Amino acid sequence: METDIVVIGAGPSGIQAAIYTARRKVSTVIVGKPSNSAAADANIENYFGVVGPVKGIDLLDNGIKQAVSFGAEFVEENVISTERDGKLFVIKTETGKEYVAKSVVVATGISRVKLGIPGEKEFIGKGVSYCSVCDCNFYKGKTVAVIGDETEAAMSADLMTKYATQVYWITKGPKAAKALVDRALLAGVVVRDSPPKEITGDGKVGGLVLEDGSEIAVDGVFIELGAKSAADLVMDMDLMPEMDDTIKVDAKYATKVPGLFACGDVVGKPWQVARAVGQGCMAGLSAADYVKGVK
Numbered sequence: 001m002e003t004d005i006v007v008i009g010a011g012p013s014g015i016q017a018a019i020y021t022a023r024r025k026v027s028t029v030i031v032g033k034p035s036n037s038a039a040a041d042a043n044i045e046n047y048f049g050v051v052g053p054v055k056g057i058d059l060l061d062n063g064i065k066q067a068v069s070f071g072a073e074f075v076e077e078n079v080i081s082t083e084r085d086g087k088l089f090v091i092k093t094e095t096g097k098e099y100v101a102k103s104v105v106v107a108t109g110i111s112r113v114k115l116g117i118p119g120e121k122e123f124i125g126k127g128v129s130y131c132s133v134c135d136c137n138f139y140k141g142k143t144v145a146v147i148g149d150e151t152e153a154a155m156s157a158d159l160m161t162k163y164a165t166q167v168y169w170i171t172k173g174p175k176a177a178k179a180l181v182d183r184a185l186l187a188g189v190v191v192r193d194s195p196p197k198e199i200t201g202d203g204k205v206g207g208l209v210l211e212d213g214s215e216i217a218v219d220g221v222f223i224e225l226g227a228k229s230a231a232d233l234v235m236d237m238d239l240m241p242e243m244d245d246t247i248k249v250d251a252k253y254a255t256k257v258p259g260l261f262a263c264g265d266v267v268g269k270p271w272q273v274a275r276a277v278g279q280g281c282m283a284g285l286s287a288a289d290y291v292k293g294v295k
Contacts, residue, residue: 011037013264014107016280119199127205
């Protein structure tokens with residue numbers, strides 16, 4: 001499907017960007033899951049005009065309704081791949097939908113979720129990883145566990161079967177698209193539905209203890225608790241993120257790649273709803289201007 005703009009991310013910044021692009025009468029698709037936003041579980045009481053505390057998920061749902069009322073299309077899925085094709089961008093979702101856009105606004109937020117279990121911090125870089133794509137080659141012929149329920153966990157579990165001899169997927173219940181889950185299972189991934197309790201080892205990862213009392217002998221633990229990261233997405237669109245995985249933008253929230261914009265938590269601190277909404281407004285206006293050829 002061809003569209004003018006794809007907004008990746010359904011948090012405050014992405015939704016606001018979609019509201020403004022849709023109001024400027026450029027075709028807009030917003031792709032993301034509001035439940036993945038850091039604001040979803042928050043009780044918000046410091047946002048202008050809102051007498052709180054107000055549930056973040058309610059604000060997000062209302063924002064989606066606003067964007068749709070102005071003409072935006074909302075796709076409640078995760079993006080699994082991006083690509084730059086000349087002056088255009090190709091965005092693919094977890095169920096196989098494909099969008100060809102003139103401009104993209106990245107507003108995915110950043111992953112700040114850790115398991116918070118014993119052994120996680122101690123074994124980072126010693127068997128604990130947050131990026132299977134980055135570290136998969138280190139686990140050829142070994143046994144690994146992938147922890148998470150979302151798209152990235154399903155894709156990581158499938159990927160690791162190409163390297164490891166045994167892959168365990170620790171999930172309370174997969175939330176990824178059925179096709180991604182089925183692909184992982186067909187590849188031989190073993191699902192365990194008991195939550196992780198502790199990562200053990202002697203100098204490096206050696207095991208994973210689950211809440212049901214069982215222990216799995218593993219050489220590596222991949223913690224994949226969300227969707228594909230903003231850093232991964234922009235690299236596939238020919239943009240290198242900063243060392244801290246943030247995205248550098250100018251005053252109009254444009255990146256160095258023509259047509260690629262970013263806003264919200266992905267561009268840095270402070271992580272506040274008010275700031276994210278303001279940046280979404282600016283990024284949306286800039287993306288709309290770009291599409292219309294306004295310099």
